[in-house]
Amino acid sequence: MTDLRTEVLDSARRAKKAAAELAQRPRGAKDAALHAMADALVARTAEIVAANERDTERARAGGSAAGYVDRLTLTEARVAAIAEALRQLASLPDPVGETVRGTVLPNGIELRQVRVPLGVVGIIYEARPNVTVDAAGICLKSGNAALLRGSSSAKESNTVLVAVMRDALAAAGFPADAVQLVPGDSHEAVDHLMAARGLVDVLIPRGGAALIRSVVDNARVPVIETGTGNCHVYVDASADLDTALRVLINAKTQRYSVCNAAESLLVHADVADAFLPGALAALADKGVTVHGDKRVAAYSAAVVPATEQDFAAEYESLDLSAAVVDSLDAAIEHVNAYNTGHTDVIVTRDLNAARAFQLRVDAAAVGVNVSTRFTDGGEFGFGAEIGISTQKTHARGPMGLPELTSTKYLMVGDGQIRE
Numbered sequence: 001m002t003d004l005r006t007e008v009l010d011s012a013r014r015a016k017k018a019a020a021e022l023a024q025r026p027r028g029a030k031d032a033a034l035h036a037m038a039d040a041l042v043a044r045t046a047e048i049v050a051a052n053e054r055d056t057e058r059a060r061a062g063g064s065a066a067g068y069v070d071r072l073t074l075t076e077a078r079v080a081a082i083a084e085a086l087r088q089l090a091s092l093p094d095p096v097g098e099t100v101r102g103t104v105l106p107n108g109i110e111l112r113q114v115r116v117p118l119g120v121v122g123i124i125y126e127a128r129p130n131v132t133v134d135a136a137g138i139c140l141k142s143g144n145a146a147l148l149r150g151s152s153s154a155k156e157s158n159t160v161l162v163a164v165m166r167d168a169l170a171a172a173g174f175p176a177d178a179v180q181l182v183p184g185d186s187h188e189a190v191d192h193l194m195a196a197r198g199l200v201d202v203l204i205p206r207g208g209a210a211l212i213r214s215v216v217d218n219a220r221v222p223v224i225e226t227g228t229g230n231c232h233v234y235v236d237a238s239a240d241l242d243t244a245l246r247v248l249i250n251a252k253t254q255r256y257s258v259c260n261a262a263e264s265l266l267v268h269a270d271v272a273d274a275f276l277p278g279a280l281a282a283l284a285d286k287g288v289t290v291h292g293d294k295r296v297a298a299y300s301a302a303v304v305p306a307t308e309q310d311f312a313a314e315y316e317s318l319d320l321s322a323a324v325v326d327s328l329d330a331a332i333e334h335v336n337a338y339n340t341g342h343t344d345v346i347v348t349r350d351l352n353a354a355r356a357f358q359l360r361v362d363a364a365a366v367g368v369n370v371s372t373r374f375t376d377g378g379e380f381g382f383g384a385e386i387g388i389s390t391q392k393t394h395a396r397g398p399m400g401l402p403e404l405t406s407t408k409y410l411m412v413g414d415g416q417i418r419e
Contacts, residue, residue: 007183008192012147012199015120018175019145023117025174027094030141033172034090037137038083040168041161045079048164051156052129059153067257067316071127072154082130085378086137092382095402096143110412115405117143119201122182122193123386124149124215126207129157135204136165136179138386142404147200149182149190151207194219204399206387209314224399227364227390228314229259229342231372234331234357236348237270243369244347245279250371251345253286257316259388260343260375264311265290265322266331272299272324288318295324311338328353332360339363341390343375364390364397 022030041048052074059069074082095115102112121144123135132148139146150158158181166176182189194203197220205215209228216223233251235244251262267275276299283290284302291306303322310321311334325331335344345367346357354368365375375398377385382400389395395403 004184004186004188005192008189009196009199011177011180011183012120012193012196014177015145015147015180016199018177019117019119019143021175022140022143022145022178023096023119025143027096029173030094030143031090033140033169033174034086034137036168036172037133037140037165038086038090040164041079041083041086041133044160044164045076048079048157048160049074049076051160052154054156055129055154064153065317068127068153070255070257072129072157074129074157078130082133085134088378089137089141089401092141092401094141095405098402100407107416108413109416112410113407114410115402116408118404118406120145120147120199121386121404122147122149122196122200122203122221124190124193124203124205124207124211126151126211127153129154129161131206132158132161133165135386136162138401138404140169140174140178142401144404145178145180147180147182147193149193152185155185191218194221197221204387224387224389224395224403225391226387226399227259227342228340229261229388230263230312230314230338230340231260231342231375232264232266232335232339232344233262233372234266234325234335234344234346235268235271235275236328236331236346236350236353236357237268238350238353239268239271239275239347240349241271241275241278244275245282247345247347247369247371248279249282249286251373252283252288252320253318254371254373256318258373259314259316260372261316262372263313263315263320264338265320266325266334267296267322268328268331269295269324269326276300276324283320286318288320290320290322292322293324296322314340328356332357335361335363342388343367343372345370345372364388 098115100113121139125131136146162181165179170176200221203221203223205212206226233248280300290303291310292303297303306321341363343365344361344363358366377398377400385398388398
């Protein structure tokens with residue numbers, strides 16, 4: 001009987017073989033395969049939704065929160081959107097082979113640095129079955145094989161999604177093993193994946209803080225760290241308050257269960273009287289519970305007293321922390337103390353305040369007069385993203401195609417030797 005470690009490593013070996021083949025495929029072939037995957041997803045939507053319903057029913061029966069169930073859910077419209085993301089991905093330039101820089105050395109050697117695939121990319125993620133397709137597509141386009149480890153809550157959905165994509169790849173003349181689910185349902189399988197150095201080139205964890213920390217702390221394979229999203233909206237003293245309210249409501253409620261939803265509101269004391277009564281009422285109308293400091297609580301009896309944990313929280317629910325600050329400096333200090341390096345925005349008409357906020361706030365994306373919800377690979381024009389990196393090496397922010405490549409140096413000479 002084959003043990004789980006052997007199964008995981010065999011899967012990684014097949015992925016490595018597939019990755020070597022993918023690295024040689026031209027853009028046209030990869031784009032055709034992406035379109036084939038998209039068409040197959042649409043054609044088999046009923047099968048996908050049926051599997052997903054089994055997952056969501058199990059999640060509800062287990063008492064999962066509404067936000068969690070929403071992230072897990074696939075509807076016909078969401079499947080269509082996932083397929084369309086693959087088509088958009090096919091329309092994007094292929095980074096593989098792109099010359100990053102080039103020169104002719106004094107000794108006559110022609111030197112070029114070009115983009116190449118990473119190889120085998122392992123993705124460990126929670127709940128969202130759309131990540132299964134996004135990750136497979138972006139890996140394929142960038143010439144990488146994908147080893148996918150979703151959560152047990154999405155097992156039925158992920159199994160069908162991967163089967164659909166593997167069938168489409170094989171029909172398009174690609175190795176089906178370019179997209180695989182990691183064998184096994186236990187955490188032991190993840191342990192073996194994290195230890196597969198030499199077979200897996202990089203791991204990308206995508207999910208909650210506990211998952212990400214576990215992978216970062218325990219993996220022997222290199223990790224690109226994605227981050228949780230405690231995102232802030234700061235309403236400055238010079239803000240247009242209608243704009244501020246529109247940005248806040250969109251950032252918090254347009255889809256509250258995602259990592260780029262706003263989780264914290266800061267309001268300058270000079271505009272608190274004019275802004276907070278209407279903002280708190282509008283948030284209440286949307287079902288949002290505000291966890292505020294004493295100054296915020298003075299404007300509404302419905303405000304729940306905020307704790308230190310509230311200001312650090314990524315709620316992923318209809319909850320929002322809030323505080324009144326006395327200056328731009330205080331706002332920036334608060335943001336940098338509690339944010340997770342994801343996305344923070346300022347609403348202001350003061351160009352100097354906008355510049356200071358963007359310069360001094362430490363986050364992957366910093367916006368002026370825009371919703372936090374725009375930090376997204378699709379919204380940035382990258383097509384499907386593999387995650388949003390909050391680290392500061394190699395990739396930061398939404399990770400599109402170039403972020404899933406490395407580089408190699410190509411040297412061409414005519415017999416030069418080093419003296």
